[in-house]
Amino acid sequence: MSATAAAAPAVPAALAAVLPARFLGWGMAVPSTVVTNRDLEAVLDTSDAWIAERTGIRQRRAAATGDTTAALAVAASRVALERAALDPAAIDLTVLATMTPDSTCPATAATVQHQLGTAGAAFDLNAACAGFTYALHVGAAGLATPGIDHVLVVGAERVTSMVDPTDRGTAILFGDGAGAVVLGASEQGSSGPGLLGVDLGGDGSGVASLHVPPGERYLRMDGPEVFRRATRAMVESCAAALARSGASPADVDLFVPHQANARIIEATVSRLGLPADRVVVNLDRYGNTSAASVPIALAEAADEGRLRPGAIVLACGVGAGMAWATTLLRWGA
Template sequence: MTSKSLITAIGTYVPAKRLTNDDLEKMVDTRDEWIVQRTGMRERRISGEAEFTSDLCIKAVENLMKTYDKKVDDVDMIIVATSTADYSFPSTACKVQEAFQIKSTGAFDLSAACSGFVYALTMANGLISSGLNKKILVIGAETMSRVIDYTDRTTCILFGDGAGAVLVEYSKETPGFNASIMGTDGSGGQYLYLPGLTGGNRFLVQNGREVYKWATRTVSEGIERLLAQAGMGTDDIDWFVPHSANLRIIESICARSGISMEKTLYSVEYMGNTSSASIPLALDIGIKEKKVKHGDTVLLYGFGGGLTHAGAVVKWGVPDLDA
């Protein structure tokens, strides 16, 4: 299918509260130096008691509208990638629809953990390119702090909260999606999961060692497949934006795939692992640092619980802020 869609705007939001490594030293047996050495993380953002995933989504969309002078009342689909929805139903996407009083739109949540944002982007491209939709809000948002055990030093140092939203619009003249892949290894689900109706507590469980081994191998192989599909090499990529799970995982993936860390964007240092929100947060950082420009070729790659992974090569269609 020929792509007929383009990412035209982006907005983000993170809560005001910061959880620093020094704060964590007072909560569990850990040290700032150890956390930085193992993960590259220094801070994460934590939602307030009355601040839920839908609230983060709404503020990210408001930021998108204000920054790029966009309206969303004519959006005809809302896709929210999240593992920490306010409710099982109504969906978080329905809460977004309510907030902006969008009169005629579909709305649903997508569950693919840390791969969710790229999954949702790929779906949006398919819906638009097939002619079913014209303008889609894609949001990756999480309140991971609500599912983390803050007495477990192996997980509480990793995760933070945040949201990122993009607008994907019909564009016959400037197709924005060059290639995409998705993959799953359900047998690895035991290494990273969030209990639900199967029982147990509601805290996230992770075997970091196993996830690290799977991610570094799978993502580097996926990048090779993705570039082959796009007919490109690493030199054709302006920016690489992987899921910000852990800076050491990102460094290993770059070493294996031959992508320079100098053209790799991440949000992990001051926001932690925000799951489905980490890629749009990293993109927004790249924009604010005057790195990501209109027309750049960007390789996005999400990976995480499921175990799932998804990659996309896109032409960046968002206007430069100083244009």
């Protein structure tokens, strides 16, 4: 290689959609019951100030008896289908990301499919808090299959049912809710909307740091260990998805990270060099809703007009396993 060629500035690769997909609709649903930090102060040895400072969370939503995972998923999906102006029967595949299914068998997606009247295949996907971003990849990849033209991708959780209400280490963090997007096949190819670059990964050496031990009911967590692992995973996975897309942090119009802890998000933003005004943070109002966190954040951002057609969005989920999935995507219908 000549010295001249080596010194030439790199020509930025066009941000090509490797998995074309149109984002036709979005929606979210949360239970009506609000649990504030002050409410938790009354029952746990904790304080509003400690929770807000160490996590950024101020309140979360808690499911009532009727707020099953299926009910939350159906409510969010109805909004997304209406926004897409799509008959539910036009959905060929429903992927429900959840670690809190209503029953271990059958998949909660079966109930969701029946109640919505969607057609085709329906299954649950469990990758804990990375579930929705995994499901987004599965859904977009599904659109490459003849016969699959529309996909419903949902993240729905009742995490409060998995949390020991007397454990201040976990009870302060989690909340319930659901978010959904409707994907459609795209004729626009790599220049249109879709997934530009994906990083999927996991590290099973982290299983014991955040898990429900076999035969037990509640989550056990080594908070500082999960904090270290989650921060590292989010930074490295976002960097990998950007690199795979041929994009730089400056190309990102909106960063939609999993909403676990404001300090994890801040560390990622600072290490990647993303501008703070391009980050969606809503964990102050919902806490960590696991697989529902990214689609709820996406839906709120879209409702607030922060997602214009053509916007480049970096969506990252990280959770128990450890499991992570990051997608750089181009928004648009």
